[in-house]
Amino acid sequence: MSVNQQAHTGPPYGQAQPGYQGYQQPGYGGQPLPGIPHSQYGAYNGPMPGYQQPVPPQGYFPSLGFPSKGSPVSLNSDTSSLAPNFIGLLRAPPTSGAPPPASGASLPSGHPVYSQFGQGDVQNGIPASAAQMHRPPASQPFLPGSAPTPVSQTSTFQQYGPPPGSAQQLSNQMAGMTIGSTSTPAPPPAGLGYGPPTSVPPVSGSFSATGSGLYTPYTSGQGPPPTSVSQGLPLAQPPFSGQPISTQRLPTQVPGFAPPPSSTGIGPSSYPPTTGAPRPSPMQGPPLPGQTVAGPPTSQPNHVSSPPPPSTMSGPHPGPSPMAGLHGPPPPTHPPQPGYQMQQNGSFGQARGPQPNYGGAYPGTPNYGSQPGPPPPPKRLDPDSIPSPIQVIEDDRSNRGSEPFVTGVRGQVPPLVTTNFLVKDQGNASPRYIRCTSYNIPCTSDMAKQSQVPLAAVIKPLATLPPEETLPYLVDHGESGPVRCNRCKAYMCPFMQFIEGGRRFQCCFCSCVTEVPPHYFQHLDHTGKRVDFYDRPELSLGSYEFLATVDYCKNNKFPSPPAFIFMIDVSYNAVKSGLVRLICEELKSLLDYLPREGNMEESAIRVGFVTYNKVLHFYNVKSSLAQPQMMVVSDVADMFVPLLDGFLVNVNESRTVIASLLDQIPEMFADTRETETVFAPVIQAGLEALKAAECAGKLFIFHTSLPIAEAPGKLKNRDDKKLINTDKEKTLFQPQTSFYNNLAKDCVAQGCCVDLFIFPNQYLDVATLGVVTYQTGGSIYKYAYFQLETDQDRFLNDLRRDVQKEVGFDAVMRVRTSTGIRATDFFGAFYMSNTTDVEMAGLDCDKTITVEFKHDDKLSEDSGALLQCALLYTSCAGQRRLRIHNLSLNCCTQLADLYRNCETDTLINYLAKYAYRGVLNSPVKTVRDALINQCAQILACYRKNCASPSSAGQLILPECMKLLPVYLNCVLKSDVLQPGPEVTTDDRAYIRQLVTSMDVAETNVFFYPRLLPLTKADVDNDSLPAAIRNSEERLSKGDIYLLENGLNIFVWVGVNVQQGLIQNLFGVSSFSQISNTLSTLPVLENPFSKKVRSVVDMLQVQRSRYMKLIIVKQEDKLEMLFKHFLVEDKSLSGGASYVDFLCHMHKEIRQLLS
């Protein structure tokens, strides 16, 4: 399994894996890797090739760089290349050990890749190829490649030679270089990226000075670079490059390189070359040439070496570049590939970009400039050479999208959330229900602490499944209720061990032996399995439901069907904006679509209506009345429900009365002059109503303004932007008063879930108003400056979805684990009255809970670790049920296994939630620093323990985590952690709460938005165009793009877009006539318009909220807003660009390592 997994992981990161391999070789001595792993590795290599394409150029650079700068990169790349070679030849398999397998896998793939590379020079093409490459294939190819290694080296060199060609490539290469530099030629390449600074001591100093604040990273990066550089530089410069490289490489590289590849994509890419690299000598050779090359090509002295190569590389070898993962600089030359790979590694390490960026972005720049002066210009780290999320996503999609994901095997890493795949439940819960940060858990807490990789599961207990997958079966164990372990109360599941002929079973969590109840007894077959194994979902499936008995119900009474109460603000603002009328109109039809259970004919849910301003109006809509009756409660200080009978009614029975009411509400308040509203009493009213009716339910509150009327929970406007970046900033996220916390507690106790739709025209204090919603498992929907024309669709769609979606009430969730680990922390929208039970008044199909685990004992590799998530809830028909999700994970004693089975998306989900909670208690800066530090530790631990030894200047990322830096940067730049001036306090509080209950897919797209070139869309089929990276550089003036992040959709129109397209899409004749106030695309009868609208619709369907559509014209005012979402670029609010951040991370890691 592990092998396979690795292979999987490997592929994406194939390159990285190589690194692993290398590593493993040394580290593991190849133990882990039997033949199989190798093959896998081969696969990895394969990926490598993928990367290699890009890499090559880099490789070149690196190589160049290496020599020139730290050249570690190049070295690495070389090494990597070597590694592959080695692997292939020698131990590739064994070496890599666990990791190697990946690499091994990659290797094979690598081969083809190479070939591809050779063929396809194309940048884009590269990724594709890369994808293929990356995966197993790559590795395989690689192997072969490895064999050729020597050749490759040479080739590489050759390539290098060519690389010098393209300037851009150079830059890319530069990037590669840096990376590379970090890796091997540390000195030179490092020099490139950091090299300059490093090389020039003063520089470093200056950097630090400059960078301190924003640049800190950079500075640090620089700082470190210096260190590394220092090493590297000196080395790199003259002697080093030459010597160290050669020497180091040979020995280290082989292994070391391998690791590098494993590191990030780049690494891997470079690896392929590695193959060639195997021969350190070649490496050296290459580097040298590289250097030389670099020298010439590279504009920068330091980097120079590298840059040039890249250029050449890129130019000549689009293929190689792909390797790098960046462009697919088509350099067809295979030979270069190896070199490329190298480069890739290097490229990673190098954050050449930074330098330039630095200069520009960071204040430090100047310094930089000065110092780097020499190096900087050339230093640019090629963005194409650093790990590309798009690439990874595409790779995973193409590799894993076709086969169903069968959950039978323990510890399997599922495909990425961006991949469409089918799940077959064979004993473990579908990844749609549970995703883990790692599927291989360290056996001991020491290991866990060392790695700093958080162990967390992201659980979405009521997730919606695609129609092809079956819903969890409902199991009824009769009057005595579900069969459970006597001691830990775990529910019967596939992992329970039946013994003594089936008369008893041993709990898989606590090992306690429990008698099988007579009615549940069944004989065992010769394998010890129960004969009815396949007849019972709880024995054969990962997810299923139990019918709860009365013991599981509140007050020992079966619950009544839940109720929905609609509570509408009818103050002046709401009436004037037309909102009240809109809601009433919509409710008339929406009430027919309340959630129903299974095949029931009508919904069991009852409805009630309340309107309010500073007093509350309840409505009696009893079916026997001719007219509804309104009951005003003005005693808001002591809220109560004025009526029982007739408030909550069946929709069908009271249809006419309800219709009459909804007709009259807008009329009644048409002339209102009341502007003040209350809020807490509204929730109290709903709560009391549910209490009186003795049922759970959901409140839909439509609210417009800060509740300033005299009443409990009255709020004052405390918005103060001056608090930002101070120690008091956290207060902006905290509720103003504890009143709402207590209210939330009461709501949870009653099963009263609150969904809040807010329509603010000014500060509303979402942080406080949202408390109840948040703690009861509800959702907040915010429509700032609501305007009927533009926001109506969005609001109505959200409302419809929210009303109709599947939801459970009065829920309690507990996560049980194998002895050894324990759920210690929970993130999400819920309330906890003790440390183990997650209580939610309501839980809908979109709500996610992230659970963190910590060791409290040792785990064993044999038995692995089990999770059982049990959710007790009331269905929408009022049935009490238990939903059980089981998941088995592997345990490891080697850190490499951990790193090979990680899921970066899940990790980011956890980290984001962790950080977003952190802002409640700590200054934002502290939170950011802690986040960076933790990630640096994770990566440093990998580097230290899993990657093959290599120059400290080389940045080596685990294959599975190669996107960690880019994603982390996105988190750090998000509005909550680094708000721009246009972001309101409410926005931040809103986002903060929103993210807290997001699942992995949502956080993924939220932090790294999807950018689709619409003009590239194929109008003839319904596929989406391939996404591109979120950087302005990727935008072409002649194209139209779509960007979505789960909340908004932007349609960006370049100034040079053909008139025909504009006409087709917007129905106007020129760019200037496009209205940016459109909230929908006009419906036009032409293929392009249809296609775009279908794309938009498709995206809308995928998200749990209806996204706001914004048309952005290039060079228009709105473009600023749009650019905010181009997360790979430097942001206006001070967020670092990807390249810069990578450099910074690298610096941090190096600091940790030194």
Place this chain on the structure above:
Amino acid sequence: MATYLEFIQQNEERDGVRFSWNVWPSSRLEATRMVVPLACLLTPLKERLDLPPVQYEPVLCSRPTCKAVLNPLCQVDYRAKLWACNFCFQRNQFPPAYAGISELNQPAELMPQFSTIEYIVQRGPQTPLIFLYVVDTCLEEDDLQALKESLQMSLSLLPADALVGLITFGRMVQVHELSSEGISKSYVFRGTKDLTAKQIQDMLGLSRPAVPMQQGRPLQPHEQPVISSRFLQPVHKIDMNLTDLLGELQRDPWPVMQGKRPLRSTGVALSIAVGLLEGTFPNTGARIMLFTGGPPTQGPGMVVGDELKTPIRSWHDIEKDNTRLMKKATKHYETLANRTAANGHCIDIYACALDQTGLLEMKCCANLTGGHMVMGDSFNTSLFKQTFQRVFNKGFNGEFRMAFGASLEVKTSRELKIAGAIGPCISLNAKGPCVSENELGIGGTSQWKICSLDPSTTLAIYFEVVNQHNAPIPQGGRGVVQFVTQYQHSSMQKRIRVTTIARNWADAQSQLQHIEAAFDQEAAAVLMARLGVYRAESEEGPDVLRWLDRQLIRLCQKFGQYNKDDPNSFRLSESFSLYPQFMFHLRRSPFLQVFNNSPDESSYYRHHFARQDLTQSLIMIQPILYAYSFCGPPEPVLLDSSSILPDRILLMDTFFQIVIYLGETIAQWQKAGYQDMPEYENFKHLLQAPLDDAQEILQTRFPMPRYINTEHGGSQARFLLSKVNPSQTHNNLYAWGQESGAPILTDDVSLQVFMDHLKKLAVSSAS
């Protein structure tokens, strides 16, 4: 001169006043020796067919502390156009309008026959009458239906421009907004939480839209009455809506568990009603009409918990001081009653339930504001329906027999002071020279407020003679008392009725026989009874009885003629002859005896006793009994068991009950169906006669009495048997002639025994 009897009757007819003494002892000492205080029963609005009101303002004495009204007893100097006040002797100029005055051209107020005169004055804006229904919805379906119908019917009886409002209550209290079209709208209040008037007004949105209140500057007291209250609307505008609204009233929807009483928030409902009127129409005639079908079970004013296993307090509990809730509840209602009275509104209580409804606690609401109190078994009875209908009865001149916001001021000549009043009123705390320090009833004031009154409303007013024995009053001197009643007539006019009476002084030592002859024993009995009942509200029953007994004995000692220690020699003069008998029956009456009555019933009886006029009061003290037989025309007979004969039909009127009792033989005849035989038509007529007479009483009395038709041996006969003097009991039956009445199974003493004891005690030299 006519007899004193005629004199008394004339006075009563003309002025609505009955004094206990019609010749007054001239000194304080003598007066106290008279035992029965100098007092009168005043019916301020006694209907006078012959009294056309005058359309001008009364002329007042100019002395600021006096302000007595010009009256026929004043000395007038027609030439100087001066008049002398007969209370303070201030000489006053007539106002310019009286310039043409002369002996031949006297204004009405100077004519002797106008000792009582009514002025119509133009003061302030006229506001329509206000009726605020406060309706309990915790009723049985039948009851609620009947009540709804009664209420709907009442809308047609209201003046078209009267304002009506509706509050319903159960577990919650709902104030219905009557102006809205379409959706019916109501404001709902929690039934467990008392609110201040301000809060209520805020919550109902009645507070004036925050008049740019400059800090420190108090709001102008009456900026403008808010006529536009959404909760009180003219009947003619909303009677359709309100009829529908009433029709749609549902029973309180909150579930009532087995073994529980429904949660009834009477206290809060009343509080809100009071607060609503207080905020919108202070000092305007308004009736809050509370219809309740059970005891308040939650919130302020709660009388009993909702556990059925806890019974409502009984007299027994009260004696044992085992009434946790009573004091709090009473206090709540007292506070409300005082607020209501201060605003000039009144509260009527219509309580219909088989069990008690908390009248004991709520009584002050009606007692202090002049409101009605009606107790019945169910809203679905004619007793309630007709009584309620009768509230809206109109007088001979087509006007409602109700008046509002009255204040009664009493002025006395110097020899007299005012000791207090007993009746449906509250003190206005008007101190003055004529206010006695000794209080009888509600004292310490010369003015009282009567928030609601009708033509029969009668107050007892007690005086004290303060003339010292050594300062004799000149011969022929007369004491003068003036009653000034200002009120809002049902026609919305402001009116002032002035009654001035004078009585001769007499020296008790030399002219005792005059005084004796001028004793009004009926009035005295009622006045003493009111004092007794008033005391009984705050004292233990036995103490009150002892006090009454002692007064009676002293009176007999004072005015009886006897030889010491010789009971047989005891005689009383004619003017005192009935008095002991009244006292005998008073002692047995439910006003003083709580045995067999619930606290609610006692409160109910006492309420009515404290407001009815002399005739009705006497009926209450000593029910009247008529006998119908073939022996002759119907005749009043002794209220005695000896009057119960087999061949008689008896009709007893106790004010609260009308009992028709068929003697044994009559009953047998009736069973045999003789009345249906043409040859026995006279029997049919005999049977019919008491029925017709009963109907007559039923038609006129408010509240409508319980009508009981029974016969010899019938279970309901107890109503009769408990009232008659038990002259024949199982103890002495054979000591009396056979076939002379029915024996009563009781240990109560009979009148004869009572009288024997009285004589003994009166003549005893020991006391």
